[in-house]
Amino acid sequence: MRKKLTERQLEILQFIEDFVEENNFPPTYREIGKKFNIASTFGVKRHIDALVKKGYLTTESNSFRSISLKDRKKNVNCEENNYVSVPLVGKVAAGYPVLAEENIEGNISLDASLLKSKGNLFGLKVQGDSMIEAGIFEGDLVIVKSQKICQNGDIIVALVEDESTLKRYVKKNGKTFLMPENPDFEPIDVTNNKNFQIVGKVIAVYRSFN
Amino acid sequence: MRKKLTERQLEILQFIEDFVEENNFPPTYREIGKKFNIASTFGVKRHIDALVKKGYLTTESNSFRSISLKDRKKNVNCEENNYVSVPLVGKVAAGYPVLAEENIEGNISLDASLLKSKGNLFGLKVQGDSMIEAGIFEGDLVIVKSQKICQNGDIIVALVEDESTLKRYVKKNGKTFLMPENPDFEPIDVTNNKNFQIVGKVIAVYRSFN
DNA sequence: TTGACAAGTGCACATAAGTTCACTATATTT
DNA sequence: AAATATAGTGAACTTATGTGCACTTGTCAA
Incomplete structure (x- = not known):
């Protein structure tokens, strides 16, 4: 079981999932910030860092739009129930x-x-x-x-x-x-x-x- | 029926699909160029533009990593299987x-x-x-x-x-x-x-x- | 009181990455 | 021979985007 998330982190994770579902690519920190009225990207960054640390995401550092949801169901092959x-x-x-x-x-x-x-x-x-x-x-x-x-x-x-x-x-x-x-x-x-x-x-x- | 692709375009489309499959986010022009030894991003860009024009991709202009594969099989029907x-x-x-x-x-x-x-x-x-x-x-x-x-x-x-x-x-x-x-x-x-x-x-x- | 988290602000900074342009080269078609 | 489509180069330009730092606020527990 992965570590528990704060409510805020959960919201943000949810948003990222929705965004990826919608666009096929992940959002930028500013796009996330805009949605949650977080003016500073640094605020967003710390949420992302937390989500990475807790094992829900991965990111490539110094790369744009590189948030990747871990264990997400790829829609190419539907892998529910193996x-x-x-x-x-x-x-x-x-x-x-x-x-x-x-x-x-x-x-x-x-x-x-x-x-x-x-x-x-x-x-x-x-x-x-x-x-x-x-x-x-x-x-x-x-x-x-x-x-x-x-x-x-x-x-x-x-x-x-x-x-x-x-x-x-x-x-x-x-x-x-x-x-x-x-x-x-x-x-x-x-x-x-x-x-x-x-x-x-x-x-x-x-x-x-x- | 969508327009026919050149071999090069096909290769590149294939690479993008594989990349997204692997990383959950799309590649940059330079990453594509690197794979195919295309030194100039402009060369890549024209391939992407062609793929967009022929209806295989969408992109957000002036946005990084915003290539999105069209008609990904989101409509995988997992339900009606026996x-x-x-x-x-x-x-x-x-x-x-x-x-x-x-x-x-x-x-x-x-x-x-x-x-x-x-x-x-x-x-x-x-x-x-x-x-x-x-x-x-x-x-x-x-x-x-x-x-x-x-x-x-x-x-x-x-x-x-x-x-x-x-x-x-x-x-x-x-x-x-x-x-x-x-x-x-x-x-x-x-x-x-x-x-x-x-x-x-x-x-x-x-x-x-x- | 102290301290520890969680959450946010505002700014400066470096750079990854898309865009544009002029030019070249090779086929294939007219 | 001229025209058109595909493919690539290299440089210059612009900006979207991640990172780092110092500081603030609020909550909760020891």
Whole structure:
């Protein structure tokens, strides 16, 4: 249990929460002061310092608008009761953010204990069987962490020439390949390919049988 | 549909999303520039302006750290989800009901939409790699529906001579086999084997990477 | 009385950060 | 060849914003 707050501190914490909810960024000391008729920012500062000390906030010193609410429910993934809700993405097209509203076909809730990664996650139905030897089949659901870069050996979702594809990302001898895990498919050399773009890294696979 | 983004704009939008996710407050132009090796904040500014113009962001002019992602999924609907809680079973031993309390190591909640079957379900960590060609690897979590009989071709959890095993159930020429899906393993003939017992049918597989 | 907190004021200060401008470079399109 | 869009540089400018200090007020307990 965290330390008890004074009434004033509570009010201010509440205001910061509301402000962040409203604006997606935290208020400045002067904005807080204005709301509570505190003329001096130093007065505000001491409240903030107290809230930091008691474990409700963090701030970056000498940085503006850097108040961060601790343990706040991120609205990207709803993590109430250890569930993580991930959007189900229909298609991946070049030039649009994967998580754009238009792409999202639904949501799936997963138990947080099943997911080892955090961040921008989404689910994607697998098309094609280029990864069968990696145990990923057509129709499987893959959980993808949205990211632009990845490590050698990661299984990724990528865009190549406006086509989205699921492959293993391999760097070898200064070249970059997308390796299928199916003898019927050929590796794709994407070294210096300008129409190649990483969409995200596969962090989990789910398959259900009839 | 919002306007298409250039690759650079997409990268930057992605970075902002990640940054907000990480810090709960948006980055400054210089922080963005630093990440992408853009020396001049003006270069960054024009990207931000473009993203605002295309409807992906809003900013407060002359205010620091005031980038706000538009249409963040605040409307995550946590309410209307159906969860199914399945027990995680540690080991399957003969003579004990699989779902006996002693065997249960925890619970996992799954979105009902992921499960096509109802009934007595449980989760089981896969040991051994006899089913790799069916895309089930060691360490995977299989969701099993507890049942005593099954259909030809089902992947099942069975007890043979007090050992629990994961195999495909195949009837052929009046005989019953447990078929591994790995060339290194031999089929097991369980025809008339009194120490053979079906525990349940695998209805789903879940695997997380790393 | 003393002292300790909590809360606030007013000012000066340093600087982090957004804005603007002129200029360059590369594609792609007309 | 000219025009347009994207991308970046570097410097100058402005100001929003956090920090520090000295001082005041009120409350509550020892």
